[in-house]
Amino acid sequence: MSSAAAALTDRSPEPGAEAPSLVVERLTTSIRIDRQWFDAVRDVSFEVHPRETLALVGESGCGKSLTALSVMGLLPEGVGRISSGRIMVDGTDMTAASTAEAQAMRGDRIGMIFQEPMTSLNPVLQVGFQIAESLVEHRGMSRREARQRALALMELVRIPAAAQRLDAYAHQFSGGMRQRVMIAIALACSPKVLIADEPTTALDVTIQAQVLALLADLQRREGLAVLLITHNLGVVAAVADRVIVMYGGDVVESAPVKEFFARPTHPYSEALLAAMPRVDRSADALAPIPGQVPTLADLPAGCRFQSRCALRIAKCAELPPLIPLAAAPAHGVRCWVRAP
Amino acid sequence: MNAPLLEVRGLTKTFKERRGWPIPTTVAVRALDRVSFDVGRGEALGIVGESGCGKSTVARACLRLITADAGSVRFDGVDVAAASAGALRAVRRRLQIVFQDPASALDPRQRIADALGESIRVHGIARGSDVTTAVLRLLDEVGLPPSAARRYPHEFSGGQRQRIGIARALALGPDLVFADEPVSALDVSVQAQILVLLDELRHRRELAFVFISHDLGVVRHFCQRVAVMYLGRIVEEGPVPAIFEEPLHPYTRLLKSSSPIPDPEQAVALGLQEGEPPSPVDPPSGCHFHPRCPFVMERCKASAPALEEVAPGRRVACYLFDETSRNGAGAVASPQ
Numbered sequence: 001m002s003s004a005a006a007a008l009t010d011r012s013p014e015p016g017a018e019a020p021s022l023v024v025e026r027l028t029t030s031i032r033i034d035r036q037w038f039d040a041v042r043d044v045s046f047e048v049h050p051r052e053t054l055a056l057v058g059e060s061g062c063g064k065s066l067t068a069l070s071v072m073g074l075l076p077e078g079v080g081r082i083s084s085g086r087i088m089v090d091g092t093d094m095t096a097a098s099t100a101e102a103q104a105m106r107g108d109r110i111g112m113i114f115q116e117p118m119t120s121l122n123p124v125l126q127v128g129f130q131i132a133e134s135l136v137e138h139r140g141m142s143r144r145e146a147r148q149r150a151l152a153l154m155e156l157v158r159i160p161a162a163a164q165r166l167d168a169y170a171h172q173f174s175g176g177m178r179q180r181v182m183i184a185i186a187l188a189c190s191p192k193v194l195i196a197d198e199p200t201t202a203l204d205v206t207i208q209a210q211v212l213a214l215l216a217d218l219q220r221r222e223g224l225a226v227l228l229i230t231h232n233l234g235v236v237a238a239v240a241d242r243v244i245v246m247y248g249g250d251v252v253e254s255a256p257v258k259e260f261f262a263r264p265t266h267p268y269s270e271a272l273l274a275a276m277p278r279v280d281r282s283a284d285a286l287a288p289i290p291g292q293v294p295t296l297a298d299l300p301a302g303c304r305f306q307s308r309c310a311l312r313i314a315k316c317a318e319l320p321p322l323i324p325l326a327a328a329p330a331h332g333v334r335c336w337v338r339a340p
Numbered sequence: 341m342n343a344p345l346l347e348v349r350g351l352t353k354t355f356k357e358r359r360g361w362p363i364p365t366t367v368a369v370r371a372l373d374r375v376s377f378d379v380g381r382g383e384a385l386g387i388v389g390e391s392g393c394g395k396s397t398v399a400r401a402c403l404r405l406i407t408a409d410a411g412s413v414r415f416d417g418v419d420v421a422a423a424s425a426g427a428l429r430a431v432r433r434r435l436q437i438v439f440q441d442p443a444s445a446l447d448p449r450q451r452i453a454d455a456l457g458e459s460i461r462v463h464g465i466a467r468g469s470d471v472t473t474a475v476l477r478l479l480d481e482v483g484l485p486p487s488a489a490r491r492y493p494h495e496f497s498g499g500q501r502q503r504i505g506i507a508r509a510l511a512l513g514p515d516l517v518f519a520d521e522p523v524s525a526l527d528v529s530v531q532a533q534i535l536v537l538l539d540e541l542r543h544r545r546e547l548a549f550v551f552i553s554h555d556l557g558v559v560r561h562f563c564q565r566v567a568v569m570y571l572g573r574i575v576e577e578g579p580v581p582a583i584f585e586e587p588l589h590p591y592t593r594l595l596k597s598s599s600p601i602p603d604p605e606q607a608v609a610l611g612l613q614e615g616e617p618p619s620p621v622d623p624p625s626g627c628h629f630h631p632r633c634p635f636v637m638e639r640c641k642a643s644a645p646a647l648e649e650v651a652p653g654r655r656v657a658c659y660l661f662d663e664t665s666r667n668g669a670g671a672v673a674s675p676q
Contacts, residue, residue, distance in 0.1 A: 234600020
């Protein structure tokens with residue numbers, strides 16, 4: 001079966017710049033709380049190219065997962081909606097797509113993996129069947145063909161003794177192996193875009209390192225554009241090419257990953273790094289960010305971080321744009337003080 | 341050096357469970373296998389390890405929330421395992437626990453004043469209006485406003501709830517607190533607030549901690565000493581930061597190299613090394629880590645190495661650091 005696994009991955013990378021697989025343009029997503037709509041994601045734009053990993057980072061409630069749900073078209077109806085903006089996946093406008101069209105895109109050209117694989121897998125169906133399901137659905141394969149391909153996929157994600165485990169159930173796998181099954185399902189139809197929402201947060205660190213390595217390897221081979229949602233800046237440093245920091249639904253900083261860690265510029269990004277205890281150095285005193293993320297209803301007008309920011313000035317009452325730094329135009333910062 | 345505040349020797353616990361369908365069989369999970377450690381007054385000992393390594397069982401067995409099969413726990417000279425009901429009550433005033441998810445440890449229908457006041461009243465520390473005074477003082481100590489007393493747990497954010505959990509652990513004036521993943525459920529910025537608070541308490545009250553965590557960064561920041569557990573056994577123990585600067589046991593090295601660092605220049609080693617922690621139901625023979633160990637030798641499969649002192653204050657359970665083969669390993673930390 002290893003030849004089948006090899007065939008899956010036999011894609012030579014095309015040289016030169018490629019068109020982005022995922023384009024998000026000025027996305028604003030609103031959610032309803034007590035009959036009132038609040039903008040939980042404001043004016044977010046980014047592109048993800050083949051073989052590129054873009055990390056969306058931030059704390060609970062910053063809008064990173066909501067951005068991912070918007071891209072997938074999985075906002076809960078009546079509670080969340082895309083208020084404005086455009087999302088293009090592999091050339092198709094998801095925001096203009098009908099429900100059926102969006103359904104056809106999901107699992108085919110966009111793959112998804114989530115934090116807790118146990119809640120995403122069906123406990124009463126064999127994992128081989130669950131991997132094969134989308135191949136039958138989207139590719140019209142016969143059950144037998146799909147099963148063969150499911151086996152190749154399980155080998156691709158390096159599940160040991162895959163042939164014996166095709167007919168196993170989710171509870172018979174460990175957390176790390178379940179996440180591999182989820183990755184196999186997500187990659188079944190060779191999607192262009194993979195959305196990974198906290199894919200390793202529930203895993204132990206040694207398993208996290210394995211799963212991240214596997215994802216990076218598959219991304220290279222399959223030419224995937226990966227949108228990685230995470231709260232862990234260590235994970236960002238390990239796998240991302242670009243990073244976008246979100247706070248209160250706004251992009252506050254956007255930069256190539258090396259540039260970001262060399263020069264974290266927004267006061268919030270800086271504070272996040274200073275609040276993180278590190279295993280590689282004996283900490284100077286940790287610097288917690290005072291207060292907590294305000295609820296959507298309490299967010300201040302203008303810069304949303306101003307209520308917790310030490311550098312606040314009068315001008316912060318007005319929302320700054322994402323200002324490119326003079327020294328590094330690819331590095332944008334939404335701050336009047338730091339990027340005047 | 342004074343006698344340690346908490347002295348744990350050879351603590352062993354096996355859980356029996358009926359598993360399987362349609363014909364269940366009894367399986368034994370050895371959660372703790374001869375675990376020994378000391379905690380000094382005002383000292384924070386970190387216990388790190390991955391899911392299922394038994395780190396939470398340590399706390400429960402020390403507090404006698406579960407009964408250990410073998411081994412002893414001495415707290416300030418009192419044998420906790422053999423203590424009478426009365427003596428145990430006295431010990432528990434001084435030995436408290438903080439959980440990962442304070443929401444599940446607080447009664448949703450009890451106001452904070454009652455949640456904190458209950459134990460103060462039950463243990464006869466204060467009466468009548470003095471209870472309220474004590475509650476307000478506790479709230480102030482953990483950085484919550486007096487108005488918090490009248491509110492219910494659901495009205496608080498995760499970080500604030502953890503402050504309440506800490507206040508409740510402090511209510512009886514303990515000498516040692518078991519903190520079981522106290523910051524794991526919190527966002528980074530809030531996590532730092534709680535760590536700073538715990539550190540203040542440690543200094544102000546000369547409070548000792550057994551700090552259980554899977555996050556090496558947090559442990560390095562908060563603890564003075566660390567014990568690393570793997571499938572029920574302590575495999576390495578030593579002072580911070582030496583144990584992180586130069587980890588000796590191959591498992592500690594793997595843990596360290598797998599821990600993500602926010603710096604792309606020295607990003608985590610994304611080794612594709614396969615192998616997961618084996619099931620504690622059926623652990624490998626000898627050293628439990630041997631199937632994943634890059635330095636495995638024949639003897640590792642046959643018998644488990646004992647936890648031996650290899651440098652002052654540093655203990656390792658690994659044949660690489662055995663007396664007879666020490667000269668070959670050469671990686672022993674120089675005492676500092």
